[in-house]
Amino acid sequence: MADVHPEHAQLQADRIYLGWQYALLHPDPGPAPRRPSPAEDPAFEIDPEWMRRERLNEDLLNRPVKIVRGFMVALGLLVVAISATGLLDWSFAAVGLAASLGVAGFCTYAVYQGDRAVRYRIEERRTAVDRRRQERDRELYLAQEEHAARYREWAEKKERYDRQLTWYAVTVPDEIDRIDVAGGTLPGWSALITLLGATRLYSGGHLTVLDLSEGAIAKDLIELARRGGDDPLVWVLPVDLPRLDLGATLAPEAFADVLAHVVSVSEEHRTTRDLSFDNAILERVLEVLGAKATINQVTAALRALAQVGDPREDLRLGLITATQLERIGTLFGRGVSDRVVIERAWALESQLRKLETLGSEAVRLPPARLRVVSMDRQAGVFGNRVLGTYVATALTHILRQSPGSERPWYHTIIVAGADKLRGDVLDRLMDACETSRTGLVLTYRSLTPTVRERLGRGHAAVAFMRLGNAEDARVASEHVGTEHRLELAQLTETISAAGAGLDGGYTSTVGQTDEEEDAHAAGHADLKEDITESTEWGRRATKALGDTERVLHRSREFLVEPHQLQQLPTTSVIVTDATAQGRRVRLADANPAILTFPKTTLGEFEEIRERLLEPFAARDDRPREPDREPNPFEDAPPNLGPPPPRLDWRRRQ
Numbered sequence: 232m233a234d235v236h237p238e239h240a241q242l243q244a245d246r247i248y249l250g251w252q253y254a255l256l257h258p259d260p261g262p263a264p265r266r267p268s269p270a271e272d273p274a275f276e277i278d279p280e281w282m283r284r285e286r287l288n289e290d291l292l293n294r295p296v297k298i299v300r301g302f303m304v305a306l307g308l309l310v311v312a313i314s315a316t317g318l319l320d321w322s323f324a325a326v327g328l329a330a331s332l333g334v335a336g337f338c339t340y341a342v343y344q345g346d347r348a349v350r351y352r353i354e355e356r357r358t359a360v361d362r363r364r365q366e367r368d369r370e371l372y373l374a375q376e377e378h379a380a381r382y383r384e385w386a387e388k389k390e391r392y393d394r395q396l397t398w399y400a401v402t403v404p405d406e407i408d409r410i411d412v413a414g415g416t417l418p419g420w421s422a423l424i425t426l427l428g429a430t431r432l433y434s435g436g437h438l439t440v441l442d443l444s445e446g447a448i449a450k451d452l453i454e455l456a457r458r459g460g461d462d463p464l465v466w467v468l469p470v471d472l473p474r475l476d477l478g479a480t481l482a483p484e485a486f487a488d489v490l491a492h493v494v495s496v497s498e499e500h501r502t503t504r505d506l507s508f509d510n511a512i513l514e515r516v517l518e519v520l521g522a523k524a525t526i527n528q529v530t531a532a533l534r535a536l537a538q539v540g541d542p543r544e545d546l547r548l549g550l551i552t553a554t555q556l557e558r559i560g561t562l563f564g565r566g567v568s569d570r571v572v573i574e575r576a577w578a579l580e581s582q583l584r585k586l587e588t589l590g591s592e593a594v595r596l597p598p599a600r601l602r603v604v605s606m607d608r609q610a611g612v613f614g615n616r617v618l619g620t621y622v623a624t625a626l627t628h629i630l631r632q633s634p635g636s637e638r639p640w641y642h643t644i645i646v647a648g649a650d651k652l653r654g655d656v657l658d659r660l661m662d663a664c665e666t667s668r669t670g671l672v673l674t675y676r677s678l679t680p681t682v683r684e685r686l687g688r689g690h691a692a693v694a695f696m697r698l699g700n701a702e703d704a705r706v707a708s709e710h711v712g713t714e715h716r717l718e719l720a721q722l723t724e725t726i727s728a729a730g731a732g733l734d735g736g737y738t739s740t741v742g743q744t745d746e747e748e749d750a751h752a753a754g755h756a757d758l759k760e761d762i763t764e765s766t767e768w769g770r771r772a773t774k775a776l777g778d779t780e781r782v783l784h785r786s787r788e789f790l791v792e793p794h795q796l797q798q799l800p801t802t803s804v805i806v807t808d809a810t811a812q813g814r815r816v817r818l819a820d821a822n823p824a825i826l827t828f829p830k831t832t833l834g835e836f837e838e839i840r841e842r843l844l845e846p847f848a849a850r851d852d853r854p855r856e857p858d859r860e861p862n863p864f865e866d867a868p869p870n871l872g873p874p875p876p877r878l879d880w881r882r883r884q
Contacts, residue, residue: 256395277360410693413703443606450735496582514528633667648675747777772825
């Protein structure tokens, strides 16, 4: 894991990755345009019933004429028959026959004219229907041509929509001195620290985690580092306190300052005068004990100064010598301040007893790029606060003595549960990290007055996670601004609900043998594969993703209001930071498993959008022809003539 794998060349060491933003560059084009089809309209067909009615009406109109014609024909035949018998002269018979046949002929012509009119009306109707059908076919042809163009355009949009990236990295530049994370749950912190720590380690950096949450939130990060070929060092205090050598190389003045701050952990309202008084007592005690004094020697000297117990037991154990005991008795004069010194020495001894075993079994440990110092959840709450304050203060002094790094955030310190530390301890740690260019991430469970005073102070980015407390949610909403509208992916809500738990606790590694440590070194350098195989987030997200394929492109928008902050998914993070263009507000998902999704990129949304829109901007900047009057002969499309005849299966071709 010491070298960055070529596959992860996009992982930039000068950026701090805090999560993934769900965004769509190309909107959903919707369903495909419907292909036009000929309408089933009766107007495009001749109604046989209408034809039958027309013929029936004509028959009804012609019936009297046909009767007259039949009568006249019969009359002519009767005239011929009578004239044949000689009863009627042939001249009269000829006139009668001509008259009857004339009337019959006239009636026949009238019937013929009626039938011809019916046929004309039917043919006229057929011509009109054919004309409407041809017009419909023409319109259908044009509509199908337009549909083909719209379908090609839709297919291109659909292809871009299906191929586009959906998750973009949310980062802050390493110019940021600190990241304050307000709110959140232990699983949410686990996701954020795993992602942030993994990207720092795989970028070649070093990481120190001080876990005051008692929730084993860096457990997945430890497994990820071990699979990457590193052997992380894990201290579980107070069990591993004898093997913790942090602060062993500090000068007596710095050591006294550290111990004075440790004692002040239970006294929130102490003044600077009280702290300096404790510091003076400890400095004088350390002058008597020497530069290499241990905590148990200091507590023995404080017992002697406070006149607690029998000093002969400490003399027998070799914690102090008779000469040192005599000098301790004369450190402070006998007077009004004697009782004050005794009381303070007694208080100091009662607090520092919890650190007596510090460094008593220290051994030379192998170098590691990931170091985790955690508190045992089964230990006392007050004792854990003392231990956490000691580690934070000792780290502060080590940073103050170390030269500044050439690379910002090359060494990153994460303090989970920083609201358990005093405000002055946090201030000193912030200043030391800023001076040494060490990255600092502070997570706060609640927004206490101490936290509110320091939230976002200086050149810091602020991240808000779920805030269950109504007052904390109100303060966070005012800090971000309720006018911001953020987009939340449904996949975030689904996977967060099935997120990783925090079963069990840390396993100490500082007491393992080399063989045990080597057994964990897998030597992989593929961040995506390592997240999937070695983290609970990766394993659960893979299963949840298979069950939620249908919600991959669903999302909802919400305003940054207090009740929305109280209902944020576990891994959601609202990141705010200042840039040259103003303050940015982005919603991210800190789930590290999103990096393994096929449509996730390590680039930021704004950068990729600008890069993709550059060709369109360049196209718009091309010189255009000067405006001119439209020429109907040049600008009109060519006349393609009528569309080809539409084949009709109902007619014989």
